[in-house]
Amino acid sequence: MSEQSLWSVFVNAALVNNFVLAYFLGICPFMGVSAKIATATRMGGAVMFVMLVSSVCAFLIHHALLAIGAPFLELIAFIVVIASTVQLVEMFIKKMSPALFRALGIFLPLITTNCAILGLALFQTNRDYGFLQCVAFALGAGAGFTLALILMAGIREKLALAEVPEVAKGSAIALVVAGILSMAFMGFAGLAA
Amino acid sequence: MNVKEPSATDEFIKGLWRENPVFVQVLGMCPVLAVTNSAVNGLAMGVATTFVLLMSNSLVSLLRDFIPKQVRIATYILIIATFVTIVDYAIEAISLDLHRALGAFISLIVANCLILGRAEAFASRHKPGAAVLDALGMGAGFTLALLCLGGVREILGAGSLFGLVLFPAGFEPWIVMILPGGGFFTLAGWLLLINHRRQRRERAEAAGGPLQEAGR
Numbered sequence: 107m108s109e110q111s112l113w114s115v116f117v118n119a120a121l122v123n124n125f126v127l128a129y130f131l132g133i134c135p136f137m138g139v140s141a142k143i144a145t146a147t148r149m150g151g152a153v154m155f156v157m158l159v160s161s162v163c164a165f166l167i168h169h170a171l172l173a174i175g176a177p178f179l180e181l182i183a184f185i186v187v188i189a190s191t192v193q194l195v196e197m198f199i200k201k202m203s204p205a206l207f208r209a210l211g212i213f214l215p216l217i218t219t220n221c222a223i224l225g226l227a228l229f230q231t232n233r234d235y236g237f238l239q240c241v242a243f244a245l246g247a248g249a250g251f252t253l254a255l256i257l258m259a260g261i262r263e264k265l266a267l268a269e270v271p272e273v274a275k276g277s278a279i280a281l282v283v284a285g286i287l288s289m290a291f292m293g294f295a296g297l298a299a
Numbered sequence: 300m301n302v303k304e305p306s307a308t309d310e311f312i313k314g315l316w317r318e319n320p321v322f323v324q325v326l327g328m329c330p331v332l333a334v335t336n337s338a339v340n341g342l343a344m345g346v347a348t349t350f351v352l353l354m355s356n357s358l359v360s361l362l363r364d365f366i367p368k369q370v371r372i373a374t375y376i377l378i379i380a381t382f383v384t385i386v387d388y389a390i391e392a393i394s395l396d397l398h399r400a401l402g403a404f405i406s407l408i409v410a411n412c413l414i415l416g417r418a419e420a421f422a423s424r425h426k427p428g429a430a431v432l433d434a435l436g437m438g439a440g441f442t443l444a445l446l447c448l449g450g451v452r453e454i455l456g457a458g459s460l461f462g463l464v465l466f467p468a469g470f471e472p473w474i475v476m477i478l479p480g481g482g483f484f485t486l487a488g489w490l491l492l493i494n495h496r497r498q499r500r501e502r503a504e505a506a507g508g509p510l511q512e513a514g515r
Contacts, residue, residue: 128479133328134412178388181406182380189373221329221410228403273498277325278490285483292478 112242115235119246122297125222126254127288132222136255137280146259150252154245156195156217157226160188161244164227165237184227192217222251257287307432314436320413321444321486322493327413331445332482334404338461341449342442343397347386347405349438352414353431354382359422360430366423375418376409383408413441444489451485452476 110118125131132153139149167183196214200207207214217223226247230240261283270279320326330348335341355378359366366374387405391398398405408414417437422430453459456476458466475481 130329130332130479130482131407133332137325137328178384181384181387181409182377185376185380185409186373189376221407224410225403225407228406232403273491273494276494278487278494281483281487281490285480285487288483289475289478289480292480 110239112238115239115242116246116249117297119243120250120253121291121294124250124254124291124294125225125247126251127284127291129225131225132220132251135217135220136258136284137277140255140258140280141262143256143259143263146255147252150248150255152214153217153220153222153251154248156188156192157223157244157248157251158241159195160184160191160223161226161230161240162237163187163191164230165235165240168231180231184224188223188227222247254287258284261287310429310432311436311439314433314438315440315443319440319444320437321441322489324413325490326416327411327441328486329407330404330411331448332479332486334401335445335449335452335482335485336456336477337453338446338449340397340400341445343390344401344404345438345442345445347390347401348408348411348414348441349435351379351382351386351408352417352438352441353434355379355414355418356422356430356434357427359418360425360427363423371423372415372419375415379414379418380409413437447489448482448485451488452481456481 119125123129126133126136135149135153140146164184164187167187168180171177171180171183192214196207199214226244230243235243258280262280265279265283274282314320318324321328321331327348330344334344355375358378359375362374383406386408390401390405417433421433425433450460453461454465455473456478458464458470458472473481476485
């Protein structure tokens, strides 16, 4: 088991090695749903929740599969569990809070194809995190994802009013902005002890 | 229904250039940006993805009459995950260094929306032959894009290509290009170039003539 403190796991996942801006995980929703701050916030919340649940599940699966000596099934098990977790969360929210369900809309099922979730499960097993570290890692990664999404949305709202050259409209200018954000986040590198 | 069947070469070229998964459809961004800090990594990732795409496309196409509609996505994911596990173990056996360089991104091929997208949009509706060609074309296009990105980033960021040193010792490498930010900038640069070419062609077509420089 790795010896990192919980706080350093959290800061590392949220800022230093931000999932979106340093590992390029979850780029699709990052580009797709970052047009408005309100939707970005909701998407971030949903992703964070699914991350937390699937991180705990992945921890249990990893140890169960190690116990029966079948680590090659890990990837298949992870993806199935993530897909069913999202489904479960969807049904749960629909039952408990129809208002929230309507607000999240299409974003919930989309989370299944978010590689940040699978990446989280894979990274935590690769790094041999303990249970509490997994939870901290999931919270940090979720917070980092939400932060990146909201920052991007804020910039894009301003960008809509700016005069962008015809060739750069759409993905190209969004990528340049993401690149600059990514460089800014490199400034956090000293935080990881 | 369109009567005219697209020819075999057309099916292949479509993925390679006209509907290039990265430059035109902007699909499968995560591996595109994450592993292209050198040309070798990009090439390996491209080949691995092509293999998974080829196998999953042909299997999905063969089974397309047997897979119930309601559970098709889950079935596709299972098929894809199986082949990705095979690729993961194969790369580990062939080159441990490469496996370490690509890391978790080999497993993350599962979550590449390109593969699931082709299974759903193409393989589930076409005969195995066409599905194989589609997979080869898309895979080649994806590999080409990864090479373009990896090549540019390695040349500028490390002053070499495929490990061969290109510049004299006085060359100061642009470190930023092999860092995450460089990935975004390089891809943005390629998209700008392609957008520019497309717009020029569209303008030329609108002006009535085939691709002619209209006094610019």
